[in-house]
Amino acid sequence: MLEVRNITVQYGPVVAVKDVSMVVRPSSITVLLGANGAGKTSTLMAIAGLNRVSSGQIIFDGERIDKLPAYEIVKRGLVLCPESKLVFHKMTVMENLKVGAYTRKDDVSEELDFVFQLFPRLKERAKQLAGTLSGGERQMLVIARSLMAKPKCILFDEPSMGLAPNLVAEIMKVIQKIKETGKTILLVEQNAYSALKIADYAYIMKNGRIVFEGYPKDLLKDKTIVEKYLGG
Ligand SMILES: Nc1ncnc2c1ncn2[C@@H]1O[C@H](COP(=O)(O)OP(=O)(O)O)[C@@H](O)[C@H]1O
Ligand SMILES: [Mg+2]
Missing domain, CATH: 3.40.50.300 (P-loop containing nucleotide triphosphate hydrolases)
Known part of the structure; x- marks a missing residue:
């Protein structure tokens, strides 16, 4: 591979x-x-x-x-989930996830369902600004965002x-x-x-x-x- x-x-x-x-x-x-x-x-x-x-x-x-x-x-x-736990602070959790899918033109709903299943907390906080998440939640968001690229x-x-x-x-x-x-x-x-x-x-x-x-x-x-x- x-x-x-x-x-x-x-x-x-x-x-x-x-x-x-x-x-x-x-x-x-x-x-x-x-x-x-x-x-x-x-x-x-x-x-x-x-x-x-x-x-x-x-x-x-x-x-x-x-x-x-x-x-x-x-x-x-092939995607990198980087060491720096950087999220876009002034964007919502959902908007951050969409950034992860920027190279794609197809439907992302399957990946979105999967990341929300992996991280129910992110689903609850989909409309929250990423800058207000805890350290652990940010790490989840960084992982979830890399999955959005499929x-x-x-x-x-x-x-x-x-x-x-x-x-x-x-x-x-x-x-x-x-x-x-x-x-x-x-x-x-x-x-x-x-x-x-x-x-x-x-x-x-x-x-x-x-x-x-x-x-x-x-x-x-x-x-x-x-x-x-x-x-x-
Ligand atoms: N941008 C950089 N410029 C110069 N040296 C660097 C840079 N990034 C890493 N290094 C050096 O390269 C070596 C390996 O670093 P790194 O790959 O970050 O190691 P690790 O991730 O295993 O901690 C270290 O000696 C580090 O100081
Ligand atoms: Mg390192």
Whole structure:
């Protein structure tokens, strides 16, 4: 579905991502873990077309996308749910959701029904200004907005960041439900254990490189990996 082949991402002289390769299988959850500054966000931004790669290739649905502008990548069904929980404050919840569907000309009612089923609170607050939502509700809105593009594949950048533990669990359940509708997910998380519970496959990044890949159960069995990269 999504294949990253030996990509390098640089910010001037700073090499943030070095020769990274990953495979994300259809209708699965692949988790990308790693400490702050490891290069996770830079990798997701490169896939979404918001960072240019200085070498390597990115293939989505059999097509090279690493030279395409970001909106063309969205049109092909690959969306990024970004780290910054930015919503349009002076627009209502409903208007924010419609922005998520901006690349589409078809009927969006099916996606709207699905996001309101996932997040009943957003339905109750459809006419409320997004700026007045709580942190958790904003995060739900950001996720819901990315679903409105009718993506085949979603890149989540630390969706549980800054949320209380019960909300972290709720977000993980939501991501699992999104997968169950057949979508493909690449999930970046600091909450390694919560993410590994729902993941089908895992990668760990350190200093811009992939240092481990494998199935979550094998990763958790490996004491040195757990101690070294997941903080015991
Ligand atoms: N816009 C930028 N300009 C320069 N350096 C950056 C920029 N964004 C990220 N970096 C650097 O790239 C490295 C990887 O950052 P990032 O991809 O945000 O890591 P992570 O998401 O894993 O925390 C860090 O050393 C960071 O300081
Ligand atoms: Mg990051």
